Amino acid sequence: MANSKFEYVRNFEQPDALLPNTWIVVRIDGRGFTKMCAKYEFEKPNDRRALDLMNAAAKAVVTDIPEIAIAYGVSDEYSFVFHKSSNLFERRASKLVTTIVSTFTANYVYLWPTYFPDTPLSFPLPTFDGRAVCYPTVQNLRDYMSWRQADSFWKLIQLGGLDNKEAEKTLAGTLAADKNEILFSRFKINYNNEPEMFKKGSIVFRDYELAEPSSHDAAAAADALAEPAVQSKSQAEKDKKRRAKAKVVVEHLDIIKDEFWDRRPWILSGKPGQPGKASKEIQT
């Protein structure tokens, strides 16, 4: 309340709004998950239940916060993307990051018994840290997403038992072609036979009817955006309803190539698509 002689301390709070008209990526990481993998005896290098739980928590985050355009997860990390035109929480970094970290953590802990019915949680509980990064162009954003997906193989190897330094030494300069061999010699598994979720990671987004490829150029349109479009109230209401109705899905697709983005123009445009029938796409 007002009028207290102590209240001057509010002046020490410093603003942290992120630059307008840039894509905001909030990445969260499991804290001390190498230890956690050991404690709960996760399978190496991939534990399906653990990944399913990560995906369920991420899906809850995307469902709760409609401003999130897309999320990508692998191993014990997840990246959540806000459209460049978003003005959620006036783009305050700490508010955006903590809301995502808290929502993710709450769901992870709450849903744990569903995925690990025989392994109760114990102290210290699983936790996540996070940070926000701004990307000015669609190319920057897609390169970020590609970076995480290209990195996903190595993340799994690491969690599988190679520590950071060892991994860097062993793998520096390793060609993609050697993946099989590494995996086989270390874990006796054949990369090509692994499920898509292990190889590609997981993508979470609102699903609408797929577009014909190259019928749009959502990327160029997004880059040309200068500021949040001023919408009529009724249009904003319509968009909100469409988003609320849209199904939030978890897929395991290639997001490095163009196809994923070309067929889902709503992700880069920020405008909800046509509700349409479910989209199960054949990946080439």
Next chain:
Amino acid sequence: MANSKFEYVRNFEQPDALLPNTWIVVRIDGRGFTKMCAKYEFEKPNDRRALDLMNAAAKAVVTDIPEIAIAYGVSDEYSFVFHKSSNLFERRASKLVTTIVSTFTANYVYLWPTYFPDTPLSFPLPTFDGRAVCYPTVQNLRDYMSWRQADSFWKLIQLGGLDNKEAEKTLAGTLAADKNEILFSRFKINYNNEPEMFKKGSIVFRDYELAEPSSHDAAAAADALAEPAVQSKSQAEKDKKRRAKAKVVVEHLDIIKDEFWDRRPWILSGKPGQPGKASKEIQT
């Protein structure tokens, strides 16, 4: 891993280390707790189970993160204080804030059934946001703590049903002396008979043997500090062990007056005290 053509995107991460040699306060707040109070039918203006749960979660945070010097909570908010000499996570703001928010949230959700055995959680789950603020001097820090404690009465009133604007209008300029009347007319309760937890909020800290008042001047010593003291390894080990052994307690004391701080010099000095017998202090 290295060598990917996408990896340049790392250069967009911006450093966020907080100014050295300042007290770091991380305050977290329940998101949409007015709604939550209604949904789970919390008692107004204070629900003992809800406050006990907040305190249990805060205690877990302080136990997990020994660098926290003290924490103070009221209603749906909690403030965690890192000593000015702390170098945890190289003082990176987002790492500090998200670690606390995530640890608090995990414990809140996990411990919920203990405090609300008959009221299972449902979606959307309770979540918290947070931010970090730096305070250069002991006086600034104590004024911050006093601000929260002085504010605690009004926080409760608000949560009790007065919304922000209404509260400001009704209470602007209200004298402390009128507290009773407001509480009585609105909730039929007598302030003086309320338990200390409702009136003072909750303080969480590591407990050691109380010092004779005015036998130290921990505040001046802390202000004079210029940088993290260089400790011998064995001294650092000893401190760590003492902190690990110390009991983390939850008390409901006046932290506006000097006494609390004078008798617990370890909080401002950052050096663990004597293990001694438990400290139950008579508050005057």
Next chain:
Amino acid sequence: MANSKFEYVRNFEQPDALLPNTWIVVRIDGRGFTKMCAKYEFEKPNDRRALDLMNAAAKAVVTDIPEIAIAYGVSDEYSFVFHKSSNLFERRASKLVTTIVSTFTANYVYLWPTYFPDTPLSFPLPTFDGRAVCYPTVQNLRDYMSWRQADSFWKLIQLGGLDNKEAEKTLAGTLAADKNEILFSRFKINYNNEPEMFKKGSIVFRDYELAEPSSHDAAAAADALAEPAVQSKSQAEKDKKRRAKAKVVVEHLDIIKDEFWDRRPWILSGKPGQPGKASKEIQT
């Protein structure tokens, strides 16, 4: 030098690199120029000598710092634009801003006697402050430039004697069509007869052969840029030489419409153009 016990104070310096892949605008403003106008008896609302001096100082800045893509000035302010791919001073904000402010000030004071041969400077000397702002897209940058040019008329009116508050009151909602009347009633001048420099402000840039309009799309190309292009050393050398040879010019053109930018694609592309013959363009 190293090894001093005081050297820890370096850790208090905080990094201030600006977000990569964004246009950096450094705007500087005369400090207390209303007073200065009176002291040196500048003509109202425009003093040709004072504007010529501003332009000469700006031209020196652009000549000294080849990384500047374009500059725009009106009244006592000047904006300098670094291309989004620039990595000058690792994009450290304070280094960029102070270098421009200092170079501008040095030239302003040094060149003063050339433009005011009969009016020697006296204490306090003319000074400028400045700040840096990032713009993610070409549209944002062009809107910034348009904002300054559209504002230029009002800047002059203000300096001509209307103070800030008075100006806002009088001019709020004034239509462009009333410019003439305001200028005439206040200063007895006819806007249409005023020289271009007074009406449009001044643009400073490296001049190359003009391109056919719409033969390029430098704006889209710039928006699509993701990071500083990796150039061969010999290409970088060639570019550097071309820039050094290019003539830095001061023009008074419309920069709100597309034509200025379409015919000078090197400004947005960041690649030096063809040396060609001088470009005097007829503005329509």
Next chain:
Amino acid sequence: MANSKFEYVRNFEQPDALLPNTWIVVRIDGRGFTKMCAKYEFEKPNDRRALDLMNAAAKAVVTDIPEIAIAYGVSDEYSFVFHKSSNLFERRASKLVTTIVSTFTANYVYLWPTYFPDTPLSFPLPTFDGRAVCYPTVQNLRDYMSWRQADSFWKLIQLGGLDNKEAEKTLAGTLAADKNEILFSRFKINYNNEPEMFKKGSIVFRDYELAEPSSHDAAAAADALAEPAVQSKSQAEKDKKRRAKAKVVVEHLDIIKDEFWDRRPWILSGKPGQPGKASKEIQT
């Protein structure tokens, strides 16, 4: 002016207010002064005229900006200190830094002919860059000042012809005792016979009557400060007048030991001292 469709670009400006209740140090450095020393044939390792010019420019800055508590210069650098209670320009970093850089540069260029009557300036002109750093405690501030003074000898050596890398190699671990030898073998000068300005650098401050040592504890008082004191208007006026009347002096004293600070309590207290007779102090 208001109402333009371009005006949204203002939202891209990001606030940069420095943390309240901390000492602000603005350090400026000559840009490319090694080259400049060669161009204007400065004497090595110290050129009296060049240092006198630096001091004259710094004195003008301190005179123009009464909020500056003290300044310290050596070689081609100068540090200006704002008292921790200062609220000048709402503590905006870029405004504070550019105002000092611009005022310093203007005076340096303007006063050049006074100190170098036979050596006219030519392009490119001398310029300075700068940055701001916050220090929370008096000890931090004094350690910063001591760092610069302890560093002053090496700064001169460097400017005298040793480049950065060479200097670091040659001097790493050099004992203070070897100063004489280095200076003698390199420049044929005897350190002990050098004037104080060369050995101690230059301190600029408002001068009042010296205090009895240890009659105050201005440092502890400053550290205990929590916020700008609320002064009566008449007191603020009185302080302002006293500061305006005070003589700004340039001295060459030891600022590493306590004596300098103990006898001039007004520097750390921020309260103007007694006008008293001039203070020429015998340094021991």
